[in-house]
Amino acid sequence: MLEKLNTSRIESAADLYDWDELVQEDRVHRLIYTDPAIFQAEMTNIFGAVWVYLGHESQIPKNDDYITVRLGLRPIILLRDSQGKIRALFNRCTHRGTTLCRKDKGSARIFTCPYHGWSYLNSGKLRAVPWPDGYACDFKDSKFNVAQVPRVDSYRGFIFATLNPEAPALLDYLGAITKPIDEWLDRQPKGKIAVCEANRLKYKGNWKLAYDNSGDGYHVVFSHRSLLEMENRQADVANKGMSYYKGSPDTAPMYMAYMGHGHHFKDKRPNIQKRAGGLWAVEGPAPGTEHYAEELRRRFGARAEAILDLASSEPVNINVFPNFSLLGNHIQVFEPVSVDETNVTWYGTAVVDEDGTLGGAVDEVNALRMRTQEQFPNFGEVDDLANFEEIQRGLACQEDEWVYMHRGLDIPGRVKTDENGIITAPATDEAFMREYIKEWKRLMKATPRLAIQREP
Amino acid sequence: MQPIHDPSTSSYYVNEQLYQELVASFTDWQRDDMAVDNLSERDQFRILVEKEARLLDQLRFDEWLAMYSPECIYWVPGTPEAGDPRREIAISFDDRRRMEDRIYRLRTGYAWSQAPKSRTVRMISNVETFSTGQSSVRMVRSNFLISEFRVDGTRFLSGWCGHRFVRTAHRWEIQVRQVNLIDCDQNLRNPSIVL
Numbered sequence: 001m002l003e004k005l006n007t008s009r010i011e012s013a014a015d016l017y018d019w020d021e022l023v024q025e026d027r028v029h030r031l032i033y034t035d036p037a038i039f040q041a042e043m044t045n046i047f048g049a050v051w052v053y054l055g056h057e058s059q060i061p062k063n064d065d066y067i068t069v070r071l072g073l074r075p076i077i078l079l080r081d082s083q084g085k086i087r088a089l090f091n092r093c094t095h096r097g098t099t100l101c102r103k104d105k106g107s108a109r110i111f112t113c114p115y116h117g118w119s120y121l122n123s124g125k126l127r128a129v130p131w132p133d134g135y136a137c138d139f140k141d142s143k144f145n146v147a148q149v150p151r152v153d154s155y156r157g158f159i160f161a162t163l164n165p166e167a168p169a170l171l172d173y174l175g176a177i178t179k180p181i182d183e184w185l186d187r188q189p190k191g192k193i194a195v196c197e198a199n200r201l202k203y204k205g206n207w208k209l210a211y212d213n214s215g216d217g218y219h220v221v222f223s224h225r226s227l228l229e230m231e232n233r234q235a236d237v238a239n240k241g242m243s244y245y246k247g248s249p250d251t252a253p254m255y256m257a258y259m260g261h262g263h264h265f266k267d268k269r270p271n272i273q274k275r276a277g278g279l280w281a282v283e284g285p286a287p288g289t290e291h292y293a294e295e296l297r298r299r300f301g302a303r304a305e306a307i308l309d310l311a312s313s314e315p316v317n318i319n320v321f322p323n324f325s326l327l328g329n330h331i332q333v334f335e336p337v338s339v340d341e342t343n344v345t346w347y348g349t350a351v352v353d354e355d356g357t358l359g360g361a362v363d364e365v366n367a368l369r370m371r372t373q374e375q376f377p378n379f380g381e382v383d384d385l386a387n388f389e390e391i392q393r394g395l396a397c398q399e400d401e402w403v404y405m406h407r408g409l410d411i412p413g414r415v416k417t418d419e420n421g422i423i424t425a426p427a428t429d430e431a432f433m434r435e436y437i438k439e440w441k442r443l444m445k446a447t448p449r450l451a452i453q454r455e456p
Numbered sequence: 457m458q459p460i461h462d463p464s465t466s467s468y469y470v471n472e473q474l475y476q477e478l479v480a481s482f483t484d485w486q487r488d489d490m491a492v493d494n495l496s497e498r499d500q501f502r503i504l505v506e507k508e509a510r511l512l513d514q515l516r517f518d519e520w521l522a523m524y525s526p527e528c529i530y531w532v533p534g535t536p537e538a539g540d541p542r543r544e545i546a547i548s549f550d551d552r553r554r555m556e557d558r559i560y561r562l563r564t565g566y567a568w569s570q571a572p573k574s575r576t577v578r579m580i581s582n583v584e585t586f587s588t589g590q591s592s593v594r595m596v597r598s599n600f601l602i603s604e605f606r607v608d609g610t611r612f613l614s615g616w617c618g619h620r621f622v623r624t625a626h627r628w629e630i631q632v633r634q635v636n637l638i639d640c641d642q643n644l645r646n647p648s649i650v651l
Contacts, residue, residue: 104641197534197544202643204608225566230557234465287551288470290461295471343643348545367475367542371549378548379561382569382648389607389646390568 012447013041023441025434026406030395032437033206033403039339041444046322047072049448050262051153051160051173053324053333054078054088056347058157058194059105064122067105070335071149071161077101078159081122082109088149088161089124090452100146111146124148125455142454150453156185157192158324158331163450176422177263180318184326187314189357193349195331196370199377202343203385205392207323207336210344211436213384214319214327215256215264217427218407220245223387227380231284240284241313244271250426254315257432258423262321262439264432269315277305279312286371292364300361307361310351311368313376321436329373340392344385348373405433459526463552469527470551475542478529482538482618482634485586485595492585492594501596502583504628505619509578509600512650517559520650521552525622525629530555532635532651547640547647558650569648574606576649582616592623604649613651614638 016037022029032038054069055078066079068091075091077100091099093113100111100120110127112119117130124146126139149161153170155178160170167173174181185191203210213219220242221228228246232238244252253270272278280293292311296304313328325332335343348370353362395403408414408429415425425431461468492498504523511520532547533539541549550558561567582599596619604611620632635651637644 197539197546199534199545199547200641200643201647202645204645223568226561226564226568229564229566230561233557233560285467285553285557287467287549287554290466291468291471294468345643346545350543363542364472367472370541370543370545371470373545374547374549379557382646383567386569386571386646386648 013038013045014445014447016041016444019441019445023437026409027402027404028437030398030401030403032440033208033392034339034395036339038444039206039336042336043072044450045443045446045448046440047336048450049162049164049167049443049446050322051151051162051167051170052322053320054152054159054161056157056193056195056331057086057154057159058352060086062107064107064109065105066101066108066122068101068103071163072336075099076149076161077111079108079122083123085123086152086154086159087122087124088152089122090147090149092147093118094126094144094146095129120146123455142456145454147452147454150451156181160324163452164448165451166448173261174263174320175261176259176420177261177265177318177320180265180267180316181320181326184314184316184318188310188351189353189362190355192352192354193329194352196348196350196366198348199346199374199381200343201346201377201381201385202337202341203388204341205385205388206340207334207342208440209388209391210334210342211319211322212405212433213388214317214325214332215266215432216430217245217249217254217256217266218430219384219387220249223383224380226383227376230379231375234285239282241282242268242315243282244268245427249428252427254427255424256427256429257425258435260421262436264319264436266317266319266427266432267315268317268427272315275305276302277308279314280305280308283312283372284375286368286375288368288371292368296361296364300359303359307358307365308368310358310365311372313372321439328376329369330376342388344381346373346377346381405430405437409434463527464556465553467551467553470529472542474529475540478531478632479540481588481593481595481620481632485588485618486584486597487586490586490588492587498583498585500628501585501594501619501621502580502598504621504630505583505596505598505617506580508630509580513576513578515573517562517650521555521559523630524552524555524633525624525631526552528552528555528630529632530635530650531632532637533640535641536636538634538636547637547644548651562648562650567648569646572607574604574649576602576604578602594621594628595619596621602649602651606646611645615640 059067060080069076077089077091095118098115119127126144152161231240254268257265318326323334329349331347333345350366415431417423530550534547579601584597586595599616602613615637618634621628622631
């Protein structure tokens with residue numbers, strides 16, 4: 001509920017460019033990746049006006065727990081207050097603008113500004129200022145409470161926030177992409193996961209290069225050739241990891257789908273044998289693979305195969321615009337830093353087995369699952385990020401203006417739209433890119449009225 | 457002693473016992489009362505750590521791998537306290553097979569993050585040796601500064617290493633190397649060299 005709204009004064013990005021000229025059906029202009037003014041506008045029109053992922057509830061499990069994150073460039077304290085309510089406070093003292101919290105995570109009922117000692121409850125309410133008799137004002141005025149993001153909501157543990165009072169409800173915003181999210185969660189016992197640290201990477205390139213890539217099936221055998229060769233070097237049958245992209249990936253049963261609001265989904269599960277142990281059979285080697293597989297099979301017999309699947313990488317890319325992906329067992333978060341710098345954080349997830357569904361195997365599963373999750377960031381993602389950096393360098397050629405995303409366009413029967421508006425295409429198509437960038441264009445043309453909120 | 461299973465082609469030794477011993481042996485080991493003050497012994501380990509740095513700078517990976525025990529661990533924690541690798545993602549946690557995978561990948565010619573390759577020089581200093589209560593095991597702490605040039609500039613990676621050396625019939629081998637970057641919990645640009 002919006003307790004109090006202040007419409008912020010922002011200039012409109014709508015007049016910045018002729019957006020229809022920059023984003024055409026088959027190509028986009030290099031400026032969308034290189035222009036600082038567009039980046040600045042995105043911080044309002046995208047990383048302000050749409051639901052942006054901030055964190056997972058397992059990172060703030062108890063009342064008073066917090067993590068520090070960002071909403072676009074805004075520093076945020078994401079916390080569970082002393083009453084248990086999840087809030088996203090601007091990490092900014094109302095007095096002079098100083099950040100209130102400088103740690104990555106912790107637990108606090110009160111945040112005290114290190115600069116002049118103003119202190120706030122974790123609800124955002126001003127608690128006390130030093131030597132108040134030096135002020136004539138009434139500190140009960142809500143304008144002195146910490147600003148916070150007015151709309152914070154979770155979907156099954158994933159916390160999103162937006163500054164846009166007119167944005168749809170989170171559930172409506174997610175729409176059809178909730179189905180793959182549900183399926184991703186529901187393969188875990190009780191549908192639960194816990195975040196367990198991360199592989200943290202960054203690259204010198206625009207954030208959209210990562211979002212373009214998140215559904216891209218065309219790059220796999222080229223950008224990840226070293227990984228595919230590596231993980232199959234000792235295999236009897238070269239079927240490990242994403243080997244199904246070799247040969248003719250467009251005739252494989254996998255597909256990509258555009259699911260509205262900029263979200264897209266690459267579903268590679270149809271390539272995998274539908275049996276317990278089907279995923280484990282194509283998982284590349286990891287530290288502990290043989291030990292844990294034999295140990296679990298000895299203890300659990302035929303049931304072990306399904307348990308081993310939990311340590312295997314789920315072959316999906318579930319991409320929620322603009323900054324959140326579920327892929328393998330990771331939660332991947334894109335965080336723009338500047339027009340040509342982006343953080344990409346791959347949060348690991350662990351299985352949580354509170355009621356013993358796994359018969360005591362949860363520790364073994366997680367010991368193995370930590371190692372399988374380290375593989376792609378170490379041996380795959382680094383090569384993509386190098387390629388993103390090289391795109392950013394290439395785009396310095398000002399006179400060569402266009403970047404293409406027309407794979408699959410205008411081929412009759414190739415791209416299909418179902419009765420719910422979900423668009424599907426072969427795995428290497430760029431249809432998802434064309435569709436999400438249309439949504440990006442719509443958002444950039446808009447003039448959202450963002451708002452903050454303070455405790456009354 | 458040769459292991460029963462070839463650690464280059466299978467991974468049996470990464471098990472609960474290894475993780476337990478690893479976490480225990482990398483906890484509370486830098487103690488003044490355990491520091492070795494015998495200069496020739498300290499020198500012996502300093503020379504090994506310096507040699508390793510040179511082999512990595514020169515991309516002589518086979519000789520680098522040969523400094524390690526058959527069953528070994530290369531561990532780059534993602535948090536300053538290192539954590540428990542059974543329950544936390546590390547930046548890297550390689551057994552021998554994955555160390556060999558790492559080298560194999562770099563040699564394919566298709567590892568774009570290392571094409572062109574980084575040029576590095578490593579400074580190693582402040583090398584301290586600690587005894588462990590086991591005569592065949594030493595722990596060594598050293599500080600490092602890696603200057604890495606690649607494509608558009610030179611950058612610096614710094615931190616400290618914990619080496620766990622074990623004595624065999626002929627030599628001291630590296631059984632575990634823990635590489636602690638000072639910025640391990642921050643977003644890192646192109647972490648694709650062997651640290």
